Amino acid sequence: xxxxxxxxxxxxxxxxxxxxxxxxxxxxxxxxxxxxxxxxxxxxxxxxxxxxxxxxxxxxxxxxxxxxxxxxxxxxxxxxxxxxxxxxxxxxxxxxxxxxxxxxxxxxxxxxxxxxxxxxxxxxxxxxxxxxxxxxxxxxxxxxxxxxxxxxxxxxxxxxxxxxxxxxxxxxxxxxxxxxxxxxxxxxxxxxxxxxxxxxxxxxxxxxxxxxxxxxxxxxxxxxxxxxxxxxxxxxxxxxxxxxxxxxxxxxxxxxxxxxxxxxxxxxxxxxxxxxxxxxxxxxxxxxxxxxxxxxxxxxxxxxxxxxxxxxxxxxxxxxxxxxxxxxxxxxxxxxxxxxxxxxxxxxxxxxxxxxxxxxxxxxxxxxxxxxxxxxxxxxxxxxxxxxxxxxxxxxxxxxxxxxxxxxxxxxxxxxxxxxxxxxxxxxxx
Amino acid sequence: xxxxxxxxxxxxxxxxxxxxxxxxxxxxxxxxxxxxxxxxxxxxxxxxxxxxxxxxxxxxxxxxxxxxxxxxxxxxxxxxxxxxxxxxxxxxxxxxxxxxxxxxxxxxxxxxxxxxxxxxxxxxxxxxxxxxxxxxxxxxxxxxxxxxxxxxxxxxxxxxxxxxxxxxxxxxxxxxxxxxxxxxxxxxxxxxxxxxxxxxxxxxxxxxxxxxxxxxxxxxxxxxxxxxxxxxxxxxxxxxxxxxxxxxxxxxxxxxxxxxxxxxxxxxxxxxxxxxxxxxxxxxxxxxxxxxxxxxxxxxxxxxxxxxxxxxxxxxxxxxxxxxxxxxxxxxxxxxxxxxxxxxxxxxxxxxxxxxxxxxxxxxxxxxxxxxxxxxxxxxxxxxxxxxxxxxxxxxxxxxxxxxxxxxxxxxxxxxxxxxxxx
Numbered sequence: 001x002x003x004x005x006x007x008x009x010x011x012x013x014x015x016x017x018x019x020x021x022x023x024x025x026x027x028x029x030x031x032x033x034x035x036x037x038x039x040x041x042x043x044x045x046x047x048x049x050x051x052x053x054x055x056x057x058x059x060x061x062x063x064x065x066x067x068x069x070x071x072x073x074x075x076x077x078x079x080x081x082x083x084x085x086x087x088x089x090x091x092x093x094x095x096x097x098x099x100x101x102x103x104x105x106x107x108x109x110x111x112x113x114x115x116x117x118x119x120x121x122x123x124x125x126x127x128x129x130x131x132x133x134x135x136x137x138x139x140x141x142x143x144x145x146x147x148x149x150x151x152x153x154x155x156x157x158x159x160x161x162x163x164x165x166x167x168x169x170x171x172x173x174x175x176x177x178x179x180x181x182x183x184x185x186x187x188x189x190x191x192x193x194x195x196x197x198x199x200x201x202x203x204x205x206x207x208x209x210x211x212x213x214x215x216x217x218x219x220x221x222x223x224x225x226x227x228x229x230x231x232x233x234x235x236x237x238x239x240x241x242x243x244x245x246x247x248x249x250x251x252x253x254x255x256x257x258x259x260x261x262x263x264x265x266x267x268x269x270x271x272x273x274x275x276x277x278x279x280x281x282x283x284x285x286x287x288x289x290x291x292x293x294x295x296x297x298x299x300x301x302x303x304x305x306x307x308x309x310x311x312x313x314x315x316x317x318x319x320x321x322x323x324x325x326x327x328x329x330x331x332x333x334x335x336x337x338x339x340x341x342x343x344x345x346x347x348x349x350x351x352x353x354x355x356x357x358x359x360x361x362x363x364x365x366x367x368x369x370x371x372x373x374x375x376x377x378x379x380x381x382x383x384x385x386x387x388x389x390x391x392x393x394x395x396x397x398x399x400x401x402x403x404x405x406x407x408x409x410x411x412x413x414x415x416x417x418x419x420x421x422x423x424x425x426x427x428x429x430x
Numbered sequence: 431x432x433x434x435x436x437x438x439x440x441x442x443x444x445x446x447x448x449x450x451x452x453x454x455x456x457x458x459x460x461x462x463x464x465x466x467x468x469x470x471x472x473x474x475x476x477x478x479x480x481x482x483x484x485x486x487x488x489x490x491x492x493x494x495x496x497x498x499x500x501x502x503x504x505x506x507x508x509x510x511x512x513x514x515x516x517x518x519x520x521x522x523x524x525x526x527x528x529x530x531x532x533x534x535x536x537x538x539x540x541x542x543x544x545x546x547x548x549x550x551x552x553x554x555x556x557x558x559x560x561x562x563x564x565x566x567x568x569x570x571x572x573x574x575x576x577x578x579x580x581x582x583x584x585x586x587x588x589x590x591x592x593x594x595x596x597x598x599x600x601x602x603x604x605x606x607x608x609x610x611x612x613x614x615x616x617x618x619x620x621x622x623x624x625x626x627x628x629x630x631x632x633x634x635x636x637x638x639x640x641x642x643x644x645x646x647x648x649x650x651x652x653x654x655x656x657x658x659x660x661x662x663x664x665x666x667x668x669x670x671x672x673x674x675x676x677x678x679x680x681x682x683x684x685x686x687x688x689x690x691x692x693x694x695x696x697x698x699x700x701x702x703x704x705x706x707x708x709x710x711x712x713x714x715x716x717x718x719x720x721x722x723x724x725x726x727x728x729x730x731x732x733x734x735x736x737x738x739x740x741x742x743x744x745x746x747x748x749x750x751x752x753x754x755x756x757x758x759x760x761x762x763x764x765x766x767x768x769x770x771x772x773x774x775x776x777x778x779x780x781x782x783x784x785x786x787x788x789x790x791x792x793x794x795x796x797x798x799x800x801x802x803x804x805x806x807x808x809x810x811x812x813x814x815x816x817x818x819x820x821x822x823x824x825x826x827x828x829x830x831x832x833x834x835x836x837x838x839x840x841x842x843x844x845x846x847x848x849x850x851x852x853x
């Protein structure tokens with residue numbers, strides 16, 4: 001960063017003074033790659049910011065900034081440390097504050113509400129989600145694209161499964177942060193992919209941790225992505241109140257969704273201006289699950305008794321993961337599984353970007369962004385693919401037809417296979 | 431954290447994603463080492479012209495000649511790299527050719543003038559296939575520079591006028607310019623090199639555009655110089671189509687950043703590293719190092735929270751010189767190297783002035799001094815490569831790419847040797 005002391009992390013738009021207009025951000029922007037309607041990160045970001053003034057009220061941001069999908073690739077590519085995507089997110093929020101938001105955007109951001117409404121009606125809701133007529137109506141009435149990648153509801157949420165199975169929910173009287181972790185399952189595991197949550201718990205327990213799953217809400221990221229900062233702050237406030245207690249007691253908070261964990265680590269502070277001690281404690285305590293497992297491995301403490309898994313596995317490291325700055329820990333973990341040939345997709349973005357790829361007017365952009373990735377996954381001939389972020393998994397799966405799972409699913413299967421081989425040695429020749 | 435209990439994340443961590451860092455990481459990965467490349471952002475590949483500047487000091491006839499002349503000068507990095515230039519260049523050419531980016535020329539090819547976007551001349555001998563037609567002997571052929579209507583980053587008529595006045599020895603028999611109206615571009619909001627290169631990747635648009643170019647050409651044989659936008663992912667195909675449809679030999683003239691030939695190079699090396707099992711992380715600066723005596727045990731890069739600790743057996747510093755921000759000037763007039771705080775060899779503050787800012791500027795030669803294996807003072811498991819090295823005037827000597835490749839090769843060779851010896 002050119003001006004490391006300018007407080008850029010506290011207020012990203014300040015960092016735009018460091019822009020030298022080299023256009024590197026434009027070369028990496030996946031949205032500008034596929035549509036001429038988006039002028040690119042430099043124009044809507046640092047260039048436009050210079051006319052807006054710090055409060056963003058001087059000259060209201062131009063609507064084109066709303067075409068930014070928020071993937072964050074521009075920020076990482078910038079040689080000069082300009083926080084481009086963060087600046088664009090704030091500009092979108094300023095537009096929403098002035099002009100309001102659509103009913104559609106408020107609805108698809110509210111994942112807690114969707115799960116509360118959808119889970120009890122799961123069989124019915126899922127029929128609707130798979131029904132072409134219902135989806136067509138959804139597109140015409142709500143603006144949710146009929147082919148937008150939506151997962152199907154689980155009848156039992158992860159939260160209620162955890163409650164029924166008697167799992168720990170609160171801080172124990174005598175905390176043991178070295179041997180316990182807090183699991184933040186997020187909305188995807190709670191409402192749509194509870195099996196992933198069970199796999200995560202199984203792996204954490206196998207590696208010696210007691211798992212605590214406190215009551216939680218949506219991290220608020222969908223609201224942030226849609227410029228609804230007020231709603232996001234409500235969600236963030238309630239999650240921080242719960243999680244900070246654990247963080248201060250020395251617990252690590254581990255998540256299977258790279259977007260929820262990134263919200264705790266970065267967005268709460270860099271976009272929502274949550275600068276208090278609770279936010280800092282939670283940010284410092286938050287780990288992506290693969291990051292945590294690789295850290296265990298670095299210390300020589302990971303159970304590496306993985307059974308062989310044969311075959312090619314296309315792996316797409318999602319944008320949110322890359323913004324963590326933790327490398328690609330899943331690739332390093334896959335390397336511990338004998339026989340597994342994981343291949344990095346070497347593609348920027350799948351296009352989904354949370355709720356972006358669901359919107360009727362954005363769906364085609366999201367498809368075009370992800371198409372080279374879809375082509376690679378299809379051409380690989382692999383039986384499945386892996387990706388750490390839920391909406392990316394759904395996007396890849398719905399656009400390729402190749403089942404796409406979290407890296408944890410693969411690791412859990414490998415562990416289970418190892419167990420089976422111990423008790424039933426004949427399985428080893430299978 | 432208890433550092434001594436931790437296992438290393440990689441054999442080698444390479445810091446910097448320019449030509450030097452990318453090549454070194456690629457070669458180490460090809461040699462079977464586990465490599466992690468960490469960079470704070472994209473580097474100068476996105477700004478360069480795409481030809482290989484190995485050495486072109488004024489008196490040199492070929493790049494090999496230039497390397498010999500520079501190596502003799504006493505302080506130039508080539509005094510240490512002379513034996514590595516051949517292998518480094520051929521390694522680079524085969525590595526990029528494997529990713530569909532062929533080159534022409536060699537260390538023994540004559541350095542010849544080729545035109546720039548503003549109509550000046552630069553001396554090259556090894557160029558990507560897209561620039562090959564510019565270095566073939568002209569033998570009286572005419573040159574037609576092609577510009578595109580409303581494209582702001584390359585002005586064919588301006589370049590042609592300047593070239594007509596340039597002392598271009600052995601140059602074309604005549605120089606003229608035409609402006610072509612490309613299909614559908616009048617409605618584009620973004621009309622830059624990137625947009626154009628992606629349009630050329632599309633076979634349907636490409637056929638229409640090349641037909642428009644062909645019909646705008648004056649009759650008679652000539653070679654064509656087009657802005658360097660002939661495709662990004664399908665460049666070889668675009669180039670072949672362009673020559674076939676126009677019936678002329680064609681070369682690309684690199685224009686303003688972002689450089690499309692540079693992007694092709696970055697993509698080729700990036701894919702090569704991942705394909706060989708390396709890891710790449712771009713976007714996070716080094717914020718801390720762990721030293722154990724004369725060794726670096728780990729670096730820490732910034733992260734969304736905490737830091738990423740990268741422990742390794744060895745570290746390669748490829749963060750560039752002053753232009754690449756690997757070296758920074760402090761207000762007190764001293765220079766400092768940003769990652770390891772290595773001493774920087776530089777002229778005193780009152781000698782930082784020069785009548786001509788470009789040729790050769792005293793600060794250009796500032797950098798890190800190293801031993802025969804590219805180790806800086808005091809750090810035995812670190813190698814310094816590329817423009818961070820002291821003693822070169824890369825603008826005047828046109829040696830930046832050659833030093834990058836040769837030092838990357840020497841570092842990879844030397845580190846692979848130590849890893850093999852240790853194992």
